[in-house]
Amino acid sequence: MMIEELNEAAERERDRQNQFEDRILCCTVAGCHSCGSKPIRAAIAREIEAQGRQDEVELCGTGCLGLCGEGPLVKSRAANAIYARVQPGDAADLVAGRHDILTSKRVDNLPFYAGQHRLILSNSGVADPESVFDYIAAGGYGALSKTITEMEPNEVVEEIKRSGLRGRGGAGYPAGVKWELVARQNSPVKYVVCNADEGDPGAFMNRSVLEGDPHRVLEGMAIAGWAVGASQGYIYARGESPLAIERLTTALQQAEREGLLGHRVLGHKFQFRIDLRIGAGAYVCGEETSLIASIEGQRGQPRPRPPYPPERGLWEQPTLINNVETFAAIPSIILNGADWYRKIGSPNSPGTKVFALAGRIVHTGLVEVPLGTTLRKVLFEMGGGIAGGHQFKAAQTGGPAGGCIPSEHLDLPLDYDSLRTIGSMMGSGGLIVLDSTTCMVDMARFFMEFCMDESCGKCTPCRAGTVQMHHLLHRITTGQGTESDAATLEELADLLKETSLCGLGQAAPNPVISTLRHFRGEYIAHIREHRCPAGSCEMRREVTV
Secondary structure (H helix, E strand, O other): OHHHHHEEEHHHHHHHHHHHEEEEEEEOOOOOOHHHHHHHHHHHHHHHHHHHOOOOOEEEOOOOOOHHHHHHOEEOOOOOOEEEEOOHHHHHHHHHHHHHHHHHHOOOHHHHHHHOOOOOOOOOOOOOOOOOOHHHHHHHHHHHHHHHHHOOOOOOOHHEEEOOOOOOOOOEEEEEHHHHHHHHHOOOEEEEEEEEOOOOOOOHHHHHHHHHOOOHHHHHHHHHHHHHOEEEEEEEEOOOOOHHHHHHHHHHHHHHHHHOOOHHHHHHHOOOEEEEEEEEOOOOOOOOOHHHHHHHHOOOOOOOOOOOOOOOOOOOOEEEEEEHHHHHHHHHHHHHHHHHHOOOEEEEEEEEEEEEEOOEOOOOOEEEEOOOOEEEHHHHHOOOHHHHOOOOOEEEHHHOOEEEEHHOOOEEEHHHHHHHOOOEEEEEEEEEEEEEOOOOHHHHHHHHHHHHOOOOOOHHHHHHHHHHHHHHHHHHOOOOHHHHHHHHHHHHHHHHHHHHOOHHHHHHHHHHHHHHHHOOOHHHHHHHHOOOOOOOOOOOOOOOO
């Protein structure tokens, strides 16, 4: 496909879609698959044939529609409505257009959707993730076309810098600065790597983007390749995400077939190829130097830094590494401009962020909101509040590397800098809601056990320190803690943060530090009174191993 053919392809596909009276889009990401979306789609397909409406109604899949706990979800374009908990028996009404009968299942009018600003998820409910032409019809690859025809590489880097986009992988490092570092390297070989190794418990943002809109990520990577002077990209995905891998494989094949990736991108002299690499599920491989080692075929363990990947990364060459959501934001920034993007979100954290709502909350699923939106709005307006009539206790952000946000900070803006002030962090976007029945000491123990199990063992502070911290937390939750244990935990936490080789060990103590900071009374109750205030952990007099 040549550059001039891109708009023609988009127009043809839009005309084809508009010939149908309705387009029924079934959510086909993992969440709805687990709820039974495949039988729903099959029932709708049978009903279209039975009613003889093949020329009036089109059925296709789409990306995550958000309310994962209410699946299977189905959207009707004609009614502009999203229906929840759809059953095979609803297929006849959907196909016949009897939407008044389905009113009780309609959810798009809930506050859950009203507060969202969908950029990363904008194609969910619009495009079929398995069709490159659906993506093109929705404006896909238009940003790539603009990049290679209207912008010099340095202009692309400057646009990303001006946008203020911060890396969505956790630390929030300015994406444009990282791009500039790679672009400045005088090397004939450079690489662009997408970190899709999403391993935080309760996090499924990146996986859902890959399952629901893989071409957006490919386009963002190709734009990055143009900007920094790379001709080869890699996506490092977790083996535990088979549907994401399947969708990526299909998208890569389609993009190469249509000349959107490969030797001559859109008929231009620019060449950019993307290969897929599958990880075996080691959490440490989410750390960039461990990820690089794994792609190279070595054991996934971190390397000392400096040098940093922008200088010497994959196969000792300059390497740009961003996560899925960061690359997915790039096409919108290029098409609409940095000034437009900076108007969304907060001054120091522009743009939107996708959060995965999980835990003790009424509406679980994916929400995309402007950065700076308060936790209260996300949880109580969009999330529907705490499930089961219990009281809100805390929200855990950032997974094992993050910290908890107690109730007194419900009006805290969700952005990178605000979260740091209370000892938490954005992380990749997992947001686990905890209620009054949750033991915060046991929650810290759970995350420490996770980090202990996932430690690669290369450095002593992480290898031994996580074991010792877990041992102390286990003692406390089983009624064997002593007055000195809390102080020892704090000493070990400082040791790990200051001396661990990579981010896993450095961040492993965060849940302990934040729970000691905000819920020290629970630790004291466990130690002095041998009592769990939440009544949920095991206060047994057992000998620890």
